[in-house]
Amino acid sequence: MKESEIRPKALLQEYLRLAEIDSRQLDVTKFVKIACPACFSDNCQLHITKNNYKYDLCHDCGTLFCNPRPDGEVLDRFYDSAESSKFWSNEFFPHVAEPRREKLFKPKANRIFNIFSEKGFFPRNICDVGSGYGIFLEELKKNFEKAELYGIEPSPEMAKISNEKGIITLNASAESSAEWSHRFDLVISSEVIEHVFSPEQFVISIHRLVKSGGYALLTGLGYEGFDILTLQERSNSIFPPHHINFLSIEGFEKLFKKVGFSEVEIITPGELDIDIVLGSGLVTEFTRLISKRGDKTIAEFQDFLRRNKLSSHTWVIAKL
Helix, strand or coil: CCHHHHCCHHHHHHHHHHHHHHHCCCCHHHEECCCCCCCCCCCEEEEEEECCEEEEEECCCCCEEECCEECHHHHHHHHHHCHHHHHHHHHHHHHHHHHHHHHHHHHHHHHHHHHHHHCCCCCCEEEEECCCCCHHHHHHHHHCCCCEEEEECCCHHHHHHHHHCCCEEECCCHHHCHHHCCCEEEEEEECCHHHCCCHHHHHHHHHHHEEEEEEEEEEEEECCCHHHHHHHHHCCCCCCCCCCEEECHHHHHHHHHHHCCCEEEEECCCCCHHHHHHCCCCCCHHHHHHHHHCHHHHHHHHHHHHHCCCCCEEEEEEEC
16 A cells, blocks of 8 residues: 555645644644643653644653643634645545545454454444544444444534434544443544544543443554654644644553553554655655665565554554
């Protein structure tokens, strides 16, 4: 898989352009300072600046996070009204929905089925938090044929489409979904945690949805991936105020255990780290050499990143 197959360059650049414009519209007087959102340490220091937003690095757990940041109310209004958010929903995602179904959602659904089959765990009901149009749940249904499927989606338009597909969808955020407490065998959240004001409150809300003995599976961007570590502020993954949390492996582990999950397993099955770096325009002796070595070397290096938890695409598998 190539980045361009799921993030066409022209659409991505327009989205990032709009996000940068939107980022300047927020009231900085409403920004708040926080401790590390993963381990809550104050042992943090300014690490990078992007579009006038500052990102601290926690020297205890290695998490990168925007600080100060817009408070929760400011972020909620931003996601409701920002031009970049509208562009994502109305232009970007509809254009890439089917390519993403084939390249991302089908393989992800298959991997999830395999992970839980190996554990002898076959959920009777599954909830996807941030379920969008329900495309990923459609693919999950092909694997978990007997499971009842549910979605939680804050966008009224997306929730409506998902309901029309026959997926019972709650139009709410995870944090305001208490009416579905302790209801699900498996709760999944994909690429949401990097957006939220409080990762702790978000993971608490995921924990609340899971039945005793059930599982949560969260995927998101981690700081310790090769592409983000290499590109730093040049990384397109770091764009405030959309992406403000980049937890480390240790940070994910500490946060999930603090919230109350008994078992926490982390993998990084990403496929795009080296492709992103090579396509970024950054030229170093390493990028020159690995490009020269060819596709086999590139594929083997990406496999090394996956196996050693050095991809930025992070999965947390947590049991209640």
